[in-house]
Amino acid sequence: MTVAVRGLDVALGGRPVLRGVSLKVPAGSWTAVIGPNGAGKSTLLRAVLGLLPCAGEITVAGADLSAMKPRRRARLVAYAPQSPSLPVGMTVFDYTLLGRSPYIPHLGRESARDRAIAGEVLDRLDLTGLAERPLDHLSGGERQRVVLARALAQQTSVLLLDEPTTALDIGHQQQVMELIDRLRLSDGLTVVTTIHDLTLAGQYADALVLLSGGRVVASGTPAEVLTRAAIQEHFQARVHVLPGPDGRPLLSLERP
Ligand SMILES: Nc1ncnc2c1ncn2[C@@H]1O[C@H](COP(=O)(O)OP(=O)(O)OP(=O)(O)O)[C@@H](O)[C@H]1O
Numbered sequence: 265m266t267v268a269v270r271g272l273d274v275a276l277g278g279r280p281v282l283r284g285v286s287l288k289v290p291a292g293s294w295t296a297v298i299g300p301n302g303a304g305k306s307t308l309l310r311a312v313l314g315l316l317p318c319a320g321e322i323t324v325a326g327a328d329l330s331a332m333k334p335r336r337r338a339r340l341v342a343y344a345p346q347s348p349s350l351p352v353g354m355t356v357f358d359y360t361l362l363g364r365s366p367y368i369p370h371l372g373r374e375s376a377r378d379r380a381i382a383g384e385v386l387d388r389l390d391l392t393g394l395a396e397r398p399l400d401h402l403s404g405g406e407r408q409r410v411v412l413a414r415a416l417a418q419q420t421s422v423l424l425l426d427e428p429t430t431a432l433d434i435g436h437q438q439q440v441m442e443l444i445d446r447l448r449l450s451d452g453l454t455v456v457t458t459i460h461d462l463t464l465a466g467q468y469a470d471a472l473v474l475l476s477g478g479r480v481v482a483s484g485t486p487a488e489v490l491t492r493a494a495i496q497e498h499f500q501a502r503v504h505v506l507p508g509p510d511g512r513p514l515l516s517l518e519r520p
């Protein structure tokens with residue numbers, strides 16, 4: 265399902281946060297939204313989900329999500345927020361099962377299939393051993409993977425992931441990125457992630473969108489967007505950009 269945003273303006277607390285943002289994420293592709301702190305990346309994901317008042321046009325598979333009932337929207341798009349507030353005392357398994365809510369009838373209970381899907385997702389994210397653990401007894405990276413597990417349990421065609429790897433060790437970063445990539449290739453998922461690790465973004469995404477000051481200042485392939493000049497201008501960082509073994513850019517900080 266294609267995600268299309270045209271001329272999006274969002275103001276928060278009376279201050280413009282996104283200005284004239286347009287982007288198109290073709291069905292089955294992966295776009296990473298990058299940019300400095302405060303650029304508007306999380307705001308963009310929340311706007312796409314239909315959670316914010318905005319001007320402009322946002323469609324997912326041609327439909328306007330803000331006009332959709334939450335249940336229907338949750339079967340179409342899953343969202344993993346950057347800093348979710350997690351219910352205290354709930355177990356990892358029950359939280360993951362919440363991802364099945366859009367499929368469970370009102371006043372009904374989850375089916376054996378819903379439980380099997382939650383269990384399978386936990387397994388794929390290395391969380392089976394933690395299934396009965398309360399959420400407040402997890403490490404930061406474990407918590408982050410559980411939030412992703414809930415989103416994956418929704419089995420939607422579109423995934424919006426806000427900084428899904430920030431708290432993860434390098435092994436779990438690779439596991440999560442490979443899992444998302446496999447789902448994209450096998451089930452044709454459309455993926456939009458924000459991500460601060462620019463090399464990681466460039467390794468997995470088909471396209472990068474660089475947001476700065478609420479505007480799209482560059483978009484294209486990783487090699488087109490991740491240039492030394494753009495990183496200097498928008499992040500005030502001096503970096504070396506080298507082509508990796510697969511031609512995708514690798515960034516390293518330049519020491520004075
Ligand atoms: N509710 C709010 N009211 C007013 N301003 C807000 C509100 N929420 C966010 N902002 C501001 O909007 C801007 C964009 O915030 P956003 O969270 O989208 O940035 P971001 O690019 O995701 O940053 P980060 O890399 O730190 O996650 C920031 O300047 C932030 O302070």
Ligand SMILES: [Mg+2]
Pocket residue numbers: 305306307346426458
């Ligand atoms: Mg953010």
